Amino acid sequence: MERRVNYENDLNLMATELRLGLPGCGDDEPQRKTNPSIRNNKRTAPEISEVSSSESSSSITMSGSDDQDSPPPAKEQVVGWPPIRSYRKNCLQSSKRNEVEGMGMYVKVSVDGAPYLRKIDLKVYRSYPQLLKALENMFKLTIGAYSKREGYNGSDYAPTYEDKDGDWMLVGDVPWEMFISSCKRLRIMKGSEARGLGCV
Amino acid sequence: STRRSSFPDEVLERVLSLLKTHRDRSSVSLVCKDWYNAERWSRTHVFIGNCYSVSPEIVARRFPKIRSVTLKGKPRFSDFNLVPENWGADIHAWLVVFAAKYPFLEELRLKRMAISDESLEFLAVSFPNFKALSLLSCDGFSTNGLAAIATHCKNLTELDIQENGIDDKGGSWLSCFPESFTSLEVLNFANLSSDIKFDALERLVGRCKSMRVLKLNRSVSLEQLQRLLVNAPQLAELGTGSFSEELTFRQYVELESALSNCKNMHTLSGLWDAKGIYLPALYPVCTHLTFLNLSYAALRSDELAKLLAHCPRLKRLWVLDTVEDKGLEAVGLNCPLLEELRVFPADPFDEEIIHGVTEAGFVAVSFGCPRLHYVLYFCRQMTNAAVATIVQNCPDFTHFRLCIMNPGQPDYITNEPMDEAFGAVVKTCTKLQRLSVSGRLTDLTFEYIGRYAKNLETLSVAFAGSSDWGMQCVMGGCSKLRKLEIRDCPFGNAALLSGLEKYESMRSLWMSACNVTMNGCRLLAREMPRLNVEVMKEDGSDDSQADKVYVYRSIAGPRRDAPPSVLTL
Numbered sequence: 001m002e003r004r005v006n007y008e009n010d011l012n013l014m015a016t017e018l019r020l021g022l023p024g025c026g027d028d029e030p031q032r033k034t035n036p037s038i039r040n041n042k043r044t045a046p047e048i049s050e051v052s053s054s055e056s057s058s059s060i061t062m063s064g065s066d067d068q069d070s071p072p073p074a075k076e077q078v079v080g081w082p083p084i085r086s087y088r089k090n091c092l093q094s095s096k097r098n099e100v101e102g103m104g105m106y107v108k109v110s111v112d113g114a115p116y117l118r119k120i121d122l123k124v125y126r127s128y129p130q131l132l133k134a135l136e137n138m139f140k141l142t143i144g145a146y147s148k149r150e151g152y153n154g155s156d157y158a159p160t161y162e163d164k165d166g167d168w169m170l171v172g173d174v175p176w177e178m179f180i181s182s183c184k185r186l187r188i189m190k191g192s193e194a195r196g197l198g199c200v
Numbered sequence: 201s202t203r204r205s206s207f208p209d210e211v212l213e214r215v216l217s218l219l220k221t222h223r224d225r226s227s228v229s230l231v232c233k234d235w236y237n238a239e240r241w242s243r244t245h246v247f248i249g250n251c252y253s254v255s256p257e258i259v260a261r262r263f264p265k266i267r268s269v270t271l272k273g274k275p276r277f278s279d280f281n282l283v284p285e286n287w288g289a290d291i292h293a294w295l296v297v298f299a300a301k302y303p304f305l306e307e308l309r310l311k312r313m314a315i316s317d318e319s320l321e322f323l324a325v326s327f328p329n330f331k332a333l334s335l336l337s338c339d340g341f342s343t344n345g346l347a348a349i350a351t352h353c354k355n356l357t358e359l360d361i362q363e364n365g366i367d368d369k370g371g372s373w374l375s376c377f378p379e380s381f382t383s384l385e386v387l388n389f390a391n392l393s394s395d396i397k398f399d400a401l402e403r404l405v406g407r408c409k410s411m412r413v414l415k416l417n418r419s420v421s422l423e424q425l426q427r428l429l430v431n432a433p434q435l436a437e438l439g440t441g442s443f444s445e446e447l448t449f450r451q452y453v454e455l456e457s458a459l460s461n462c463k464n465m466h467t468l469s470g471l472w473d474a475k476g477i478y479l480p481a482l483y484p485v486c487t488h489l490t491f492l493n494l495s496y497a498a499l500r501s502d503e504l505a506k507l508l509a510h511c512p513r514l515k516r517l518w519v520l521d522t523v524e525d526k527g528l529e530a531v532g533l534n535c536p537l538l539e540e541l542r543v544f545p546a547d548p549f550d551e552e553i554i555h556g557v558t559e560a561g562f563v564a565v566s567f568g569c570p571r572l573h574y575v576l577y578f579c580r581q582m583t584n585a586a587v588a589t590i591v592q593n594c595p596d597f598t599h600f601r602l603c604i605m606n607p608g609q610p611d612y613i614t615n616e617p618m619d620e621a622f623g624a625v626v627k628t629c630t631k632l633q634r635l636s637v638s639g640r641l642t643d644l645t646f647e648y649i650g651r652y653a654k655n656l657e658t659l660s661v662a663f664a665g666s667s668d669w670g671m672q673c674v675m676g677g678c679s680k681l682r683k684l685e686i687r688d689c690p691f692g693n694a695a696l697l698s699g700l701e702k703y704e705s706m707r708s709l710w711m712s713a714c715n716v717t718m719n720g721c722r723l724l725a726r727e728m729p730r731l732n733v734e735v736m737k738e739d740g741s742d743d744s745q746a747d748k749v750y751v752y753r754s755i756a757g758p759r760r761d762a763p764p765s766v767l768t769l
Contacts, residue, residue, distance in 0.1 A: 084280070
């Protein structure tokens with residue numbers, strides 16, 4: 001008679017199996033009180049899955065907002081298994097995110113007065129006019145033309161970006177490649193603040 | 201009547217001050233009263249493996265001349281979220297005592313402790329001679345605390361921030377080092393993700409001429425790395441930032457040149473998002489590397505193989521399992537001096553993944569690296585035969601940590617439990633100090649451990665065993681056992697109580713999701729008053745079950761800072 005041994009299952013099939021032979025033969029746990037595999041009351045909900053590890057105080061730039069690339073919820077997971085530190089798990093998740101995006105460059109875009117932010121992939125664009133057109137479409141506003149002397153003067157809106165040093169710069173001043181490599185986020189300024197830019 | 205010591209105390213103290221390890225010093229202090237006193241007056245560094253085993257007042261009373269403290273707090277399973285928030289291990293009470301008793305404190309090394317920004321500020325202003333701060337796997341603080349350290353610690357030589365749960369509020373803390381500050385030798389901020397002001401970093405590295413360890417975070421680019429290295433060719437340990445931006449040919453050449461000038465470099469890490477095409481820039485450094493940490497660089501097997509061909513002197517290697525068995529074959533072929541290997545999983549939670557490493561990779565390494573004595577190996581399949589071969593090739597294992605990631609998984613070829621694998625490990629590796637087991641295991645594994653693992657000090661067990669007998673074998677046989685951590689095993693009160701005599705000679709015991717009851721714990725607490733028996737209850741669990749049990753010896757009595765979810769019996 002074929003012996004079927006199923007360890008992942010919560011049913012203890014061994015106990016109810018019909019076999020020829022004296023009781024007590026066979027190599028397995030006669031007195032096992034509980035199944036040593038995953039216990040029901042320790043499972044985390046599937047949707048918590050990979051980010052169950054994030055402690056509130058972790059340095060997370062990746063928690064919360066990024067949902068467009070979260071992998072499908074894993075099969076029921078056990079808390080704290082495999083035994084990998086939260087820090088390492090978070091780093092791996094962040095790498096995966098980069099891979100999933102195909103090394104895209106997603107940056108947040110805020111518009112003064114808008115209720116929520118958007119995200120765009122800068123790698124999709126090849127030039128400033130392309131980017132500005134996309135922003136205009138996305139937010140239904142007009143940005144106007146850039147001039148070196150006057151910036152976006154004449155328009156109600158001015159696109160600005162935060163660079164690697166944390167400074168807010170006017171979009172368009174530097175070559176496109178340089179902009180791409182230093183842009184951390186975009187902010188489309190509105191009103192008097194906007195009209196002030198480019199007049200300095 | 202006792203004979204008086206034949207030489208004066210000062211001489212004895214002088215001699216004893218040459219003893220460095222805390223174990224030697226503990227032995228010496230037990231010889232006689234004179235030696236106890238001489239030892240306590242000459243000790244400058246104290247190591248406390250469990251912060252609740254003793255109180256800061258007791259430490260200060262016994263050792264008046266401490267200048268360096270190492271403290272460990274939470275149980276190790278807190279790294280994997282098994283310990284409730286606010287569990288304890290707060291450093292502050294210690295700092296208050298140290299400020300009063302050790303105003304000349306120079307070094308503080310903490311592991312799994314809770315530290316607030318207020319504590320870091322207090323530390324920064326209370327100890328004028330403070331030199332070295334190392335935080336590993338701690339939490340509760342933010343970059344504001346680091347700013348306080350940078351601002352006030354004029355004599356700082358070491359700031360080592362590793363794998364902590366930090367609230368990263370931005371990189372401005374690094375700019376808090378004054379322009380006049382030049383003493384830094386070790387700077388590790390790889391843990392942090394936000395951008396730092398590169399100019400400030402460049403100036404800091406430029407003026408700290410004694411800097412030998414520099415570990416950058418991911419926000420530092422390759423181009424910036426090159427600029428730093430040009431001013432710091434003396435570095436012995438380097439953690440790069442991101443290793444992936446687009447470089448012009450000239451930039452690549454400059455980077456390679458800067459790296460090749462680092463003649464003292466023996467440790468390399470970082471390499472975030474490493475792109476294979478830039479790895480050749482590392483070749484000049486690789487020839488004298490002894491430790492290479494690629495555990496954040498998802499390299500393929502061919503990329504690793506090419507790199508390792510240039511690393512003949514490697515002793516320690518950490519990689520991701522993206523290198524697969526083929527990559528590990530390259531390890532075996534190129535690194536005959538290898539002593540330590542750690543293979544981490546790139547996708548630990550994805551059950552659909554079919555790549556990663558298998559038993560074949562581990563076996564390949566064992567054939568090429570006979571000096572291997574430390575291994576941490578995450579895999580999805582293993583066989584008893586493979587492990588037997590591995591330990592036959594490498595009998596000197598001191599640390600054997602095997603994690604078969606699917607809980608309770610048997611030998612995938614024979615479908616048998618993995619008992620014989622670990623049996624082979626403990627029978628062959630007589631120097632074994634640390635063991636982590638996994639896979640489908642019956643009590644037989646623990647019989648083997650109890651019978652053969654006579655030097656075992658640390659044992660980690662998960663989803664294993666058949667009955668109380670397993671744990672009883674370990675408690676009865678492993679005379680040198682100091683730390684035992686168990687989760688999700690069918691060990692109950694009989695098993696727990698079989699260690700009654702043993703727990704006072706151990707640092708701690710952890711048992712979670714086992715079959716221990718509150719009554720069993722109460723009995724233990726009653727019989728052994730010098731142990732602290734703590735139970736962490738989970739919401740919604742049966743009142744009589746002891747969900748998580750943490751038992752440790754202490755001369756400080758039960759602790760008074762336990763949160764409501766932790767019951768001290």
